Amino acid sequence: MGACRLMAIQQLPDGRWKVDTEPIKSRRFRKTFKTKGEALRFEATCRAKCIETPDWSPRPRDRRCLLELLKRWGILHGNGLSDFEGRELLMRRMIERLGDPVGCQFTAVKFAEYRAKRLAAGISRKTMNNELGYLRALFNVLIEFQEIDYPNPLATVKPMKLQERELAYLDHDQLNRLFATLRSMQHVHVELISTICLATGCRWGEAQGLVPSRVKGGAVHFVETKSKRRRSIPITPELEARILDHFSKHGLFTNCRNRFDKAVKEAGLELPAGQKAHVLRHTFASHFMANGGNILSLQKILGHASVAMTMRYAHLAPGHFQDVLEFGPTRDFRHFFDTSPLAEQEDQKKA
Template sequence: MAIEQLSDGRWKVDVEPVKGKRFRKSFKTKAEALRFEATCRAKCIETPDWSPKPKDGRKLSQVIARWAVLHAHTLADGAERRVLLEAMAVELKDPVAARLKAVHYSEYRAAKLEAGSHPKTLNNRLGYMRAMFNVLRHLGDISYPNPLESVKPIKLQERELAYLSDPEIDQLFAAIHKRCKTPHVAMVAAICLATGARWGEAQGLVPERVKDGLVTFANTKGKRVRSIPIDSELEFRIQRHFKAHGLFSNCLNSFDKTLGASGIVLPAGQSSHVLRHTFASRFVMNGGNILTLQKILGHTSLAMTMRYAHLAPDHLQDAVRLGPVTDFRQFFDTWPT
């Protein structure tokens, strides 16, 4: 008998469509069992090597470990991302990955949000988890669809990109020279202001990458090498600094503390990046081309650079010149007094 009912009410299929190929599986209903039996018989006739795929019963933590083996080594932050994903698996109670539902993840996210997690942090976590499933599916390690495909990121209020005025730049460097014991802070900050570099990019410079009127950043976020022209005076001072003090030390904490004590007020979450924003803002306000700025900053997406477009001298001026109303006197001069 190919199909029989078990004592617990389930239906067991035990079918051998061709000699030597036997399939056994249990189902909740007889209809499911019949469909499976028919599928096995038909598939074995059409494709003798066919065999039903076993269910993927791996836990989420096991899938993360598999992703780490196959892909994490290709990422600059692969080890850190694995730690974060494993922590998420624990918080999600490590379900069978194939059974993870969008609603389960949404409930988890809502609880984290209520507990005080920042929406941007939660969006990053969603992105990491979705990317993990996408990679494994692309590599053929999982056959089921990405369970988080339908989960949408939380909509965020666009953050204000603050930049420093001339008096604030003077105020900042006065504080640096007064409070910082290491001479590296002032030089790294000056490089960031002059080139739009991230702090880590400027801090990672070596003498060989400062020459011929160019500074070359190799340790970039986008893994692309980029060279930025600099003034000859700045080039001279950087080389002199290296000869006198050696390579830059890790001095971001000193800068952060000095900026906090300088009296300069910035939006929450902005520190050394204000130097990069200041360069970009001044570049645009002085008439710089937005595409050139994209290359200088090393943005892979023009959308990132367009955040500065509103600072351009002629930005949206056509709204005044080409709008439906050019003479407002008709609205006011005829009103009764």
């Protein structure tokens, strides 16, 4: 190996800098850069790499667009996801709205501008946070598999803060109205599925997917869960017998989510958007905490991966923040807050 046979860095008429170097014989590299500094670094890299590894060659610039990278993501990682088809469709539509840019040229600024337009069009912050998470995860997977050699352009983009949604739950009177309506409906499965959801805190799809072999030993065993973790939740002997008898007479449950939504409406229950079938899960959790249940036990019952999600129900526990009454200003300045005759009589006695 000899010294550098050719080393030429020159500025072109358009202001760019051209590198034409031959670190060792028959190993010649040419490339154009915007700045002289980039050109010098490239020339130095070529010289050092070729001396260390004569067969080394600079990797050509990755010109693949996001849709092509999405295909690679699907092959390397996405096809192992349970919701792959839905996720892939959502991401493809997002990339098409972005104009299918070249991956290495995509920037945080471009996504921020795209997000601003979507928000102005009425798209929710939650949806935009989901899109950010999906696209950022795509780049992370490709980096982990060394499919791309540039940093994640969305690494510095933060999700937007969201207002916590009200978690609606039903009191005893509302539950009586709802189940009276469910029992009056001409459908063989909907009332029992609702009962299972209320008794165990499971998701509607988990109850609807039960089979006889998963109802045994005084418990229902949920296998196909959102978290991919199986859960076994105790039930009463009466409910276990009722479920097994139902399966023997009527077969497996069928999809009747729409019937439940209709029953909620007919019972006159007003619930936040998207919480109709989930209201039974919220009701179980809310009553569990109000009756003195343990927050860590509730986490395992609901199948939450993190207790942070379960903490949404902590405020319903007896004694939650009761120190407000004990140590807050109402203790020393009751006349500001309580003008009842009884309070006035007690104040006069103290005086």
